[in-house]
Amino acid sequence: MKIIFTRTSMLAALMGAAALLTNAPAMAETSLTIATVNNGDMIRMQGLTSEFTKANPDISVKWVTLEENVLRQRVTTDIATKGGQFDVLTIGTYEVPIWAKKGWLVPLDKLGADYDAGDILPKIKDAVSVDGKLYAAPFYGESSMVMYRTDLFDKAGLKMPESPTWDFVIDAAKKLTDKQAGTFGICLRGKAGWGENMAFLTAMSNSFGARWFDEKWQPQFNTPEWKKTLTTYVDLMKEAGPPGASSNGFNENLALFNSGKCAMWIDATVAASFVTNPKESKVADKVGFALAPNTGLGKNANWLWAWSLAVPAGSQKVEAAEKFIAWATSKDYLKLVASKDGWANVPPGTRTSLYKNEEYLKVAPFAKLTLASIDAADPNKPTVKPVPYVGVQYAAIPEFQGIGTAVGQQFSAALAGSMTVDAALSAAQSATEREMKRAGYIK
Template sequence: MLEQRKRIGSAAVALLLAGAVSGCAGWGGGGGGGGADSVTVLMVNNPQMVDLQKLTADNFTKQTGIKVNYTVLPENDVRDKISQEFSSQAGQYDVASLSNFEIPIYATSKWIAPLSDYIAKDPTFNQDDVLKSMTTSLTATDGKVYGEPFYGESSFLMYRKDVLAEKGLTMPAKPTWQQVADIAAKVDNAKPGMRGICLRGQPGWGQLFAPLTTVVNTFGGTWFTADWQPKVNAPEFTEATKFYVDLVRAHGELGAPQAGFTECLNNLVQGNVAMWYDATSAAGSLEAPNSPVKGKIGYALAPTVKTSSSGWLYTWSWAIQEASKKKDNAWKFVSWASSKQYEELVGQQLGWSRVPAGKRASTYTNPSYLKEAAAFAQPTKQAIETADPRNPGAQPRPAIGIQFIDIPEFPDLGTQVSQDVSSAIAGRMSVDEALKRGQVLADDVAERYRSRQAKK
């Protein structure tokens, strides 16, 4: 079984190699459709994207004459379709929604077009207004920007102000993890059935390891050193993981091994937990008009140990396929969908709570938005601005990324290791055993990169 598990990322590597094959048939084939005055967009079906789809014809198309043909799919489906379409360079889709995980990888593979020349020629877009950490995360090693954010998020600590106050506790604006653990112990069972904190325990590189990797970073750990030495069972990685596992086992939510973002959100809304460390995007739901905890939640920066900040960074962004024959029209769409003007359009027509925020500095000086998002706007902006995707820990890294390592193999690696860490949360395995197994998997990945460096 171990030998089978060691083959991390083979599909991802094969997919990257497929990008080198020219003339390959892909999803739909052909060189794009819909006529000269159109663009085709492949995107995820989250609510903000659905809003975009509804607003396009009466605004973007009316202003530019460019019709937008959307294909909208659930996240897992859209990632699969984008990877097949863009790796084959079939050209059926001009634009796709990609995260800051995929964009640097796709840029290196030359699957997506650089945007820097368009940015330079389009001062109305105002790249300087895009939060610096967002621009950095969407910039490839050649120094060019390859994506523009639609919305973004970091992570912070959310807590019940009233519960802490009843216990005579004050949450620091910039807490340490030990302070958080101490508070979790003191507010455990502050109300009947209420646990001290919610932390994701559900397996998945984007579930459990999104928050846990930020904890590893600030404890001084890393998945790999700059020269591709795996450090999954190193003392710092082990200390961070034991801290996380012990905290959630002692004071965390019921059913922690199955709890992800949605479960923790529900737990905080329903009063089942007093604190939650997770995505800044959750605040909109916590402060919604019908939320039973509206006005009761405080927001603090992501807890730290050895680093000055530890919040993650994530964005759904727009990228243009290199094979597109309509790059100029595609840029017009991208620049509109990522613009300050589009945010204002959403605010005016749909309500400011539905603005795809987290990407532009101007959003956080807009009085209408701030009136709606007063409780969490500035903590969100501060969390995103202090995130450093190129220097997230205590030592140099081999690839960009905070809550992930930006290599194709990481989803498989992170998910497999997360399964064992989740088992440790459930009490079925020790942390030491989980990370020992993870070290073997990580070494298999690292060996490929060490071999490539040796051949240079």
């Protein structure tokens, strides 16, 4: 039988096909919920997410952006209780080895053939690996250093050494303080939290010869070294720091420095690109950099950290999560940021190739010092005296989160003037002893 196609029958067939397409199920979409910290580099990553979803139309991304202390609490609670709220976690070098050993993280061994994990800086890679396996991919890495106003130093006839002592920093801070003009000699973290004020104070204490625990896990806050550390910090901030310093963390001090209110700021090396960015900083062309201070005992007050992306074990969206992590922590992501905001603003401290990139070195006067600070930090020998723990600005034991936050609250209160240095140290010693006994480290 001969079949004749008329114009009407062809039209009917096309309409039928269109109806079938309209009623066909849409491409299955995987929705990722990503928990991250409200730091500048993460905010920039969120702004570039459309580049990822454009290349991966079957994946959508929802962001939960939190202040540092809140992020740590929410993410820890979620993974410990198997809450499943998040598909990608932003965690640090403290959590990775502890959580990986508990089986809470997915090993990241499927990031793609071109990911080049061998390019990750050795110190950073070791910090986010267990038994040679990567359990989190570093988004940016950091140590700490001094950022200072070159114009104010010149005006006062001061010259910042490349590796200053605490005595020099204290003397300069006092000379550079002009409270009537609203300029403070130094800005330092005071907000309570194991990763806020205690990150700074633990690194500072290392340079003063202090330690959290002796070799038998006995807390050490009743020692002369901790007394000198905390007294120096409180006295310095009272004389040369801004008002309300006990509420200031990284972001608050960044805002103060960028608005021209701090002559010096000792904090994370990652801040360097923000304080030298004329779009964000009023003093962008007047900033110098130096190593974190020391007291001549062989340790500078510099730490080691990386905010990294990880996948919680038991996740139903591992493949999509790994795709996102591979994108956000790749060499191509650095090129993407450079194409949008310039090489000076790419996330620092993770890849060896970045520190061999002439385009980056040309526009990032802080690059070599950042790398030197990261290389100088030694998590296995963080203190002048021997210790039983790993970690520069923390002790990598599960109990540290709770202990560090409790101690941070005492030290923040000492800064605020609501308790004495001696009372804060005594309370820190008692609280830490109590927790270490409860956990079975000491009797």
